[in-house]
Amino acid sequence: MLDHFGFRVADLARSRRFYDATMGAIGLAVIDNSPTSFLIGRSAEAPIPFLWIGTDRPVFWREGDRTSASPLHVAFSAADLAAVDAFHEAGLAAGGTDNGAPGPRGGEAQHYYAAFLIDPDGNSIEAGFREMP
Template structure:
C-alpha cells in the first residue's frame, strides 16, 4: 500500500542500532544511502516500500517542527506471534522503550507489540493470523 514514509531522528547512530535490531526478526534490512540517512525495507536489493530514517530536515516541515515533536506511528507486518515477540525483545535490547507488550489486540483483531524508538516514534509489529486473538 505504501511506497515510502520517513522519520527524522536526533541520533542517527542510536536509530541505526534500533532499526538494525528490529529488521532481523521482521525479515527486513537496512540500507546505507548517505551519511545523514538510511532506509529500512524488504532487502538490500529490494528496498521498496521503505522507511527513510535520517537527520536531514524535510522541506515539507512547517516552522517549529523538530525531531521528537512530530512522533509517528509505523506498523510492520509479522508472520507469527513469535516474530512479534522477537521484534519486541530486539527493540528493547537496542534502546527502545515499551509502549505495549506483545499480546492480542482484540479490538483490532490482531496480535501486536508497541515500542518507542530512541526519538519516541511508536513502532509496532502486527500479526493477523487465525490465532491472533489468543495469548
C-alpha cells in the same frame, strides 16, 4: 499502497542500532542510504516500498518547516507470533522502551497479535501478525 515514508531523528547512530535490531527480527532490512540517513525495506535488492530515517532536512521540505514534535506511529507486519516476540525483545535490548508487551490485540474477532515499543526519539513502533480465520 505507499511508495515511501520518512521521518527525522535526533541521533542517527542511536536510531540505527534500534532499527537494526528490531527490523531484523521481523525480516526487514536496514539499508545504507547516505551518511545522514538509512532505509528500511524488504531487502537491498527490493528496496521499494521503503521507510526513510535520517537527520537532514529533506529537499522537498519548505524553508522554515520543522521536525514535528508529535510522535509518529508506524506498524510493521510480522510473519508470525515468534517474530513479534523477537521484535519486542530485540527492541528492548537495543534501547527501546516497552509500550505494550506482545499479546492479542483488538479482541478475538480481529485475530491480531502485536507488540509496541517507543524508539529512541519517542515514536511508537509496532510489529503485528494477523491470523486470517
